[in-house]
Amino acid sequence: MHLLLSVSKKKGTGKKMTQSRLQQPAARAVLTVLTVAVMILIFVFSTETAEESDKTSGFFSDAVIRILHPAYDSYSRQEQEKIYLDTQFAVRKAAHFTEYMILGALLRLCIESWTGKRKNLWLISWGAGVLYACTDELHQLMTSGRSGQWQDVLLDGIGVLGGILVIRLLRRKRKGEETCP
Numbered sequence: 001m002h003l004l005l006s007v008s009k010k011k012g013t014g015k016k017m018t019q020s021r022l023q024q025p026a027a028r029a030v031l032t033v034l035t036v037a038v039m040i041l042i043f044v045f046s047t048e049t050a051e052e053s054d055k056t057s058g059f060f061s062d063a064v065i066r067i068l069h070p071a072y073d074s075y076s077r078q079e080q081e082k083i084y085l086d087t088q089f090a091v092r093k094a095a096h097f098t099e100y101m102i103l104g105a106l107l108r109l110c111i112e113s114w115t116g117k118r119k120n121l122w123l124i125s126w127g128a129g130v131l132y133a134c135t136d137e138l139h140q141l142m143t144s145g146r147s148g149q150w151q152d153v154l155l156d157g158i159g160v161l162g163g164i165l166v167i168r169l170l171r172r173k174r175k176g177e178e179t180c181p
Helices: 025-047 050-068 077-115 121-141 150-179
Strands: 005-009 016-020
Touching (some): 025 121, 077 121
Antiparallel strands (some): 005 016
């Protein structure tokens, strides 16, 4: 993610115009495709019925349990059920946060690639991500056995903000490296 500027002459004016690497057609296309792909992936996860969703999160929950509770099979049935439900809840919430954090980072970069601006895009990116989270939860209301949760919109919005902040921190780190001898 190099943020160096390339310089090109504006036709007919003799003036130099700067264009970031993100504004290059190839970078813009890649960012747009990745952003839309993440949105589609989130949409696909939301089309899963409750049973399918349980299988998906159950796969990851089982893996987490095997790592965190090596003696899981020796626990009582009641202890196993509690551990499983708690782990599955954590896995689902972590998935919500992570997928929206990725979306937030991509939205931030994608919007910059189209507008050419770097300042004050966090609010637009965050708003777009939260709006998408709202539509995702509404979509889940129409899926068998699923429900829309305002708490998930809140968590998704925090994830979007987290992704935006990751981009900002990476840029600050990169900027600091460029100014150091």
